[in-house]
Amino acid sequence: MNDRRSSIVPYIDWFSIGIYAFLVLIGFLNIYSAVYNPAHPWMLDFSQRYGKQFVWVMTAFLLAFLIMLTEASFFSVFAYALYGIFVFAMLAVRFIGRDIAGSHSWFRIGAIGIQPAELGIFAINLGLAKYLSNENVKMAKTSVRLRAVAMIVTPILFVILENETGVAITYTAFIFVMYREGLSGNILLVGFIAIVLFILALVGSKLVITGVLIGIALIAFALFTRRKRKDLIRVGLILGGGLAMVWGTDFAYKHLEPHQRKRIDVFLGSNVNKSKEGYNLNQAEIAIGSGSFLGKGYQQGTQARLNYVPAHATDFIFCTLCEEWGFVGASFIVLSFLTLLIRIVFLAERQRSPFSRIYGYGVASIFFIHVAVNVGMTLGLVPVIGIPLPFMSYGGSSLWSFTLLLFIFLRLDANRMQILK
Amino acid sequence: MxxxxxxxxxxxxxxxxxxxxxxxxxxxxxxVIDDQFKLDASNETYRHMTQYPPRGCVKDRNGKLLVTNEAAYDLMVVPGQVKDFDTNSFCSDLGITKADFISGIKxxxxxxxxxxxxxxxxxxxxxxxAAFEEKMYKYHGFYSEVRTVRKYPLNIAPHILGYLGEVSKELCKNNPKYREGDYVGMSGIEESYESDLAGKKGVRITVVDASNKEVGDYKNGxxxxxxxxxxxxxxxxxxNLQAYGEKLMHNKAGSIVAIDPSSGEVLALVSCPEYDPNLLVGSIRARNYSSLVLDTLDIPLFNRALMAQYPPGSTFKPIEALIGQQEGVLNEHTVYYCAGSYPGGKPKCDAHHGSLDLEPAIAKSCNTYFSYVFMSIMGNRKYPTMEEALDSWRKYVNSFGLGTRLDIDLPSALRGNVPTVEHYNRVFGKGHWRPFTIISLGIGQGEMEVTPLQLANEASIIANRGYYFMPHVIKSIGDKNEIQKKYTTKHYTLVDPKYFDVVVQGMSDVVSDGTAAASKIPGVTMCGKTGTAQNPNGRDNSLFIAFAPMDHPKIALCVVIERGGWGAEWAAPIASLMIEKYLNDTIKRKDIETRMLDGNTLHYLEEEKLHPSHTSSVKHPAQKPKKQTVTAMKQ
Incomplete structure (x- = not known):
């Protein structure tokens, strides 16, 4: 027993753990700076957010340690069970959860709030990896694709019912996983085009876009005339889909919740009142811009810290970083994230077990979506969607969630030599 | 693969x-590239200064300013930016102690x-x-924001105009428009038209350099x-009318409500004792407010015109006459015999009127006559049971705006009370009461309670011969000459307009040679009805409703003088003076005017307080709100 455990230590990827520890530490210091209260200067004052975050960080480290002590096979054996438990929790929280800021998505255990939608994403990832790693499961089969999508969509539906649209969006990360496992690459393309059309339809004239689409279709039609009828049908379908998208956008937009519509308005810069809806974004931009090349220095930021930027410890935490550490610090953090992402992809690719590989891609994709949406929103490139920046945003649920995701993978990775191909 | x-x-x-x-x-x-978001020096800070909008002013119907604004300066602090400075000079500049300074920062x-x-x-x-501003640069972290405080140039109508107070924590939480420390309308027009008056706050972002000086607007604004x-x-x-009314009500407790019957516009709404609205502005508000609240003898903050509930007494008789006619149990020739009381000795009448028909019965305010009318309504063959007759009677009364809350654009108008069948079943037990049990309803006594506003509205209905516009105090908002639709729709009573003429005639007789003959206005045909309502707490309340001129009335009003005794003693002369003032602008009857201006009815209350003759019944409403007391301070 003892030999086996000690035997994994050389196989642990200390590089990833190093980046993780670095980001968590910077995250904590950043929160300290962002919400610093001169009346409570002590970093570990538990009445303040930094004191609380310290507890979260310590418990996250403990969690990571415990995961490393766990038998690797545990995660694969209990993958479905964990999946089931968390999907059930996501449903149950709607009925027995606490109402925080309009969404019934938190369990309260003493003073600790647990959000199953956020925390449970590792379990969804495990379940999906388990299913897709099954030898008889081939992405080429429609039934497989449908089942995999159902495994992802079910929790998304529950999460949307909890009014946590932001969290639901992070579940789209699994598209990358399915793509890696054989889903047609068109899916990424279609998704990309859909987003572009959606934005165009909101910004530009629908008639013009319709004309352009028909024009493109006609050209495609001309190019394909010598080929099979099947292609014609395909072009027709794509054109139909595009048009439905453009005209449906208006409908969908009108049926969004007012606050969601506002976020899109802000993002597109239309119908925006600077002091109101645009306020978040503007203040964030001022804070970031004022950071300049080298930043104002640690604890010297004024904009983000002075509460001009809302949610400056949670969703807009990146702002403080940009303001105090400038372009140098902020891009260093972005590149650290990129390094971690690429490292995970590299680790995933070296797995002998498909289960570990798929899980690893899941981890990388989930981190990516969070970083992309959160940083993108702070920089005004993506509509404001309230999801945390991994390791850096204030909050225990998210820190635990990202720690679980990463360390389960590192545990699986450390075990890679014991898996026979 | x-x-x-x-x-x-x-x-x-x-x-x-x-x-x-x-x-x-x-x-x-x-x-790095775009300097749109950049600051010039790393030491500079932004200061987000709230730009307080001036609150809307209020003018009277002739364009006289009733409420306006005055500039005031709030000294703001960002504790985190406060750096070392000479606190002694700071404190002496502001006239505060060092302890004040420390507790203020904390x-x-x-x-x-x-x-x-x-x-x-x-x-x-x-x-x-002015003195402090010059030295402001020395005090890092401090700056000033201009805001406005209310000013009441004419010093009238405190209860209608209302006052401002600091927002409650709940409102701050629920409405992002408000920040702690902001002012919000707490009563009167200030409260009911808060959203129109408040305006929208702006933000000015300025750049402040290391020496606490404003360098300029951030990005040129x-x-x-x-x-x-x-x-x-x-x-x-x-x-003018409002001010005159307040002068007349000096040293009296009660109210005057005057309405233009052709539109429902409130011309005057006086509630006395009152207070100086300028006491409740700005930083002096808190202190003055508590002393006004603590004045439980005069209860000056209490808006009697909307919230005091009195038995209407004889001012209810015109409605009784109208219902009787509509129900077919009474016409202008119906004669009853008054032997000084209704058979059985209750209710008593003020005189032995002999045989009389409807018009003189109104003019002389004969209790016996109207008790007969009430009994005939209750005994109407149309209704199989007495309960149904009472229900129907109650519906008529409600259609006159009594017993229902009038939807005036001022907060906290009360609905009064018109008792229900259920009420009597509860009190006496089902089947254990008879029309005779509740006969005092017919002369506006018993459990019936109305507010002065409702009485003025009654006068307005009779003036219009059958309908009213919902009373309101705002004519137009901003440049728009529009008011809510509910204030421009006619509300008809359940009584046919053709029955009103005889009642109007009777009310004209009241003034020409009836109970209020002493309050005749030369050259004006005023119609009125006195009321002397029993007050369980002490001396009778003096009531009068009136409108004038008789044809095409321009003003309808009600005057209530608590403990004023006979309706003709105080209420009728004051009402006549109000009408004379409004229609003629000058008062010819100087003797009556002097008597009313100098009169004092407050001493009755004080005497009752000092010598409680009927032991338990003399209780001040503010101390123990009883069901039948004059008032109940519901808020």
Whole structure:
């Protein structure tokens, strides 16, 4: 027993753990700076957010340690069970959860709030990896694709019912996983085009876009005339889909919740009142811009810290970083994230077990979506969607969630030599 | 298969890399290239200054300013930016002690955290501010915000205009428009038209250098928002009439409500004892407010016109006459015999009137006659049971706006009370009461209670011969000459207009040779009805409802003088003076005017307080609100 455990230590990827520890530490210091209260200067004052975050960080480290002590096979054996438990929790929280800021998505255990939608994403990832790693499961089969999508969509539906649209969006990360496992690459393309059309339809004239689409279709039609009828049908379908998208956008937009519509308005810069809806974004931009090349220095930021930027410890935490550490610090953090992402992809690719590989891609994709949406929103490139920046945003649920995701993978990775191909 | 798909790792890693490098470029653009978001010196800070909009002013119907604004300066502090300075000179400049200073800073930190601006001192007087402003640069972290406080140039109509108070914590939480320390309308027009008067706050972002000096607007004001001033309101009040009414009511407890019957516009709404509205503005508000609240003898904050509930007494008789006619149990020739009381000795009448028909019965306010009328309504063959007859009677009364809350555009108007069948079943037991049990309802006594506003509205209905416009105090908002539709729709009573003529005639007789003959106005045909309502707490209340001229009435009103005795003693002369003032602008009957201006009815209350003759019944409403007391301070 003892030999086996000690035997994994050389196989642990200390590089990833190093980046993780670095980001968590910077995250904590950043929160300290962002919400610093001169009346409570002590970093570990538990009445303040930094004191609380310290507890979260310590418990996250403990969690990571415990995961490393766990038998690797545990995660694969209990993958479905964990999946089931968390999907059930996501449903149950709607009925027995606490109402925080309009969404019934938190369990309260003493003073600790647990959000199953956020925390449970590792379990969804495990379940999906388990299913897709099954030898008889081939992405080429429609039934497989449908089942995999159902495994992802079910929790998304529950999460949307909890009014946590932001969290639901992070579940789209699994598209990358399915793509890696054989889903047609068109899916990424279609998704990309859909987003572009959606934005165009909101910004530009629908008639013009319709004309352009028909024009493109006609050209495609001309190019394909010598080929099979099947292609014609395909072009027709794509054109139909595009048009439905453009005209449906208006409908969908009108049926969004007012606050969601506002976020899109802000993002597109239309119908925006600077002091109101645009306020978040503007203040964030001022804070970031004022950071300049080298930043104002640690604890010297004024904009983000002075509460001009809302949610400056949670969703807009990146702002403080940009303001105090400038372009140098902020891009260093972005590149650290990129390094971690690429490292995970590299680790995933070296797995002998498909289960570990798929899980690893899941981890990388989930981190990516969070970083992309959160940083993108702070920089005004993506509509404001309230999801945390991994390791850096204030909050225990998210820190635990990202720690679980990463360390389960590192545990699986450390075990890679014991898996026979 | 894995090998074929393994190449996809480059696509995925590529997407990750493209996204991250996009962010890096974007950061480079925002932080290095584009100076749109940049600050010139790292030491500079932004200061987000709230631009308070001036609150809307209120004018009377003739354009006289009733409420306006005065500038006041709030001293703000950002505790986190406070640096060492000479606190002694700071404190002496502001006229505060060092302990005040420390507790002020502590309070600011607790309230809004150290990094957020808080109000350090509210409404610094212009003199102190002028001296302080020159030295402001020395005091890092302090700056001033201009805001306005209310001013009431004519010093009238406190109960209609209302006052401002600091927002409650709940409102701050529920409405992002408000920040702690903001003022919000707490009563009167200020409350009911808060959303129109308040305007929208703006923000001005200024750049402040290391020496606490404002360097200029951030980005030339690109991100500033201008405050939007609140809308000016035009009130339906006639300031002259209102002021005159308040003068007449001096040293009296009660109210006057005057309405233009052709539109439902309230011309005057007096509630006395009253207070000086200028006492409740700015920093002196808190102190004055508590002393006004503590005045439980006069209860000056209490708006009697909307909230005091009195038995209407004989002022109810015109309605009784109308219902009787509509129900077919009474016409102008119906004769009853008055032997000084209704058979059985109750209710008593003031005189032995002999045989009389409807018109003189109104003119002489014969209790016996109207008791007969009430009994005949209750015994109407149309209704199988007495309960149904009472129900029907009650519906008629409700259609006159009594027993229902009039939807005036002022907060907290009360509905009064018109008792129900259920009420009597509860009190006497089902089947254990008879029409005779409740006969005093017919002469406006018993459980019946009305507010002065409702009585004025009754006068307005009779003046219009059958309908009323919902009373309201605002004529127009901003430039729009529009008011809510509910104030321009006619509300008809359940009584046919043809029955009103005889009642109007009777009310004209009241003034020409009836109970209020002493209050005749030369050259004006006034119609009125006196009321002497029993007051369980002491001396009778003196009531009068009236309108004038008889044809095409321009004003309808009600006067209630608590403990004034006979309706003709105080209420009728005051009402006649109000009408004379409104219609003729000059008062010819100087003797009556002098008597009313000098009169004092407050001493009755004081005497009752000093010598409680009927032991338990003399209780002040503010101390123990009883069901039948004059008032019940519901708020």
């Amino acid at each position: 894995n090998n074929a798909l393994a190449i996809r790792k480059y696509v995925i890693a590529g997407i990750f890399a493209v996204a991250c490098f996009t962010f890096v470029f974007r950061l480079f653009y925002m932080q 309070k600011a930190i607790i309230l809004n955290t150290a990094s957020h601006a808080s109000v350090f001192m509210k409404e610094v007087t212009p003199e102190i501010y 690109k991100y500033d928002t201008m405050p939007e001033p609140g809308s000016n309101l035009t009130c339906t009040l006639d300031a």
